[in-house]
Amino acid sequence: MMQSVFVNQENKAIFTCPKCTKAKTVDVSTLIKEKKKLSIKVKCSCGQIYPVVLERRKYYRKKTSLSGIFILEQNMKEFSMRVTNLSRFGLEFYSSESDRLQIGDRIGVDFRLDDKDRSLIRKKVMIRRREGNVVGVEFCFHDEYDKILGFYLFN
Numbered sequence: 001m002m003q004s005v006f007v008n009q010e011n012k013a014i015f016t017c018p019k020c021t022k023a024k025t026v027d028v029s030t031l032i033k034e035k036k037k038l039s040i041k042v043k044c045s046c047g048q049i050y051p052v053v054l055e056r057r058k059y060y061r062k063k064t065s066l067s068g069i070f071i072l073e074q075n076m077k078e079f080s081m082r083v084t085n086l087s088r089f090g091l092e093f094y095s096s097e098s099d100r101l102q103i104g105d106r107i108g109v110d111f112r113l114d115d116k117d118r119s120l121i122r123k124k125v126m127i128r129r130r131e132g133n134v135v136g137v138e139f140c141f142h143d144e145y146d147k148i149l150g151f152y153l154f155n
Contacts, residue, residue, distance in 0.1 A: 002039070002051045007032055013054055017044035028054060061085045061092075062153050068093070068111025072100065081135075083111050088149060090125070090138040098133045106140060115155075119148045 005013045011029035016022070022044060031038060031054065038054045066083040070093070079097035086092075091109070101107065105127045113119045123145060129136035 002053055004053045004055050006055050013052075015042050015044075015052060017042075017046060017048050018050050019048040020044060020046040022046065032056060061087045064114070066111045066114060068109060070095065070097075070101075071108035071110070073106055073108065081109070081111075083109075084134070086149070086153065088146065088153060090128070090136065092134060092136045094133050095135065096133055098130060098135050101127050101130055101135055103127050103130060107137075109137070113148070113152050115152055119152070121145050121149065 003016070003018070005015060007013045007028055011027060011032060012025055013028050014023055014025050024044075031040065037056070040052055040054060041049055042052050043049045063085050064083050066086075068081050068083055069078045070081050071078050079095060079100065081093040081095040081097075083091050083093045093109070107125060107127070108122065109125055110120065110122050113121060123143075124140040125137035126140055127135060128138050
């Protein structure tokens, strides 16, 4: 299984061998360049070679598969979506209706977490990225839902 390793602001990453659990900190500034995500193979001093994905994101993202809706503010029409990953500051979703969206649009999103309370999350978001049916958004406001999201992301 490929492990994700986050690169800190000093362009350093901590690699942990899946065989012997030995950890080492490595400066990866020459590898990372402009890419947000990079797959590499790491060789441990124990001889184990393992694949790693270097992540340059500022904040942890949790992979999800949560159904929900997005709402167009200009006419209040609702369309189905599937939240594919989630962070404290935004999310990514898939929708066959994504062609209705443009970068910079503000929309509403409603979805339920798969936590024990099936918590409802309602957020205003701004479209930051759209690639086919995949849409990346940033939360416009921080509100009462942030505490629920924070707890969900780190459990």
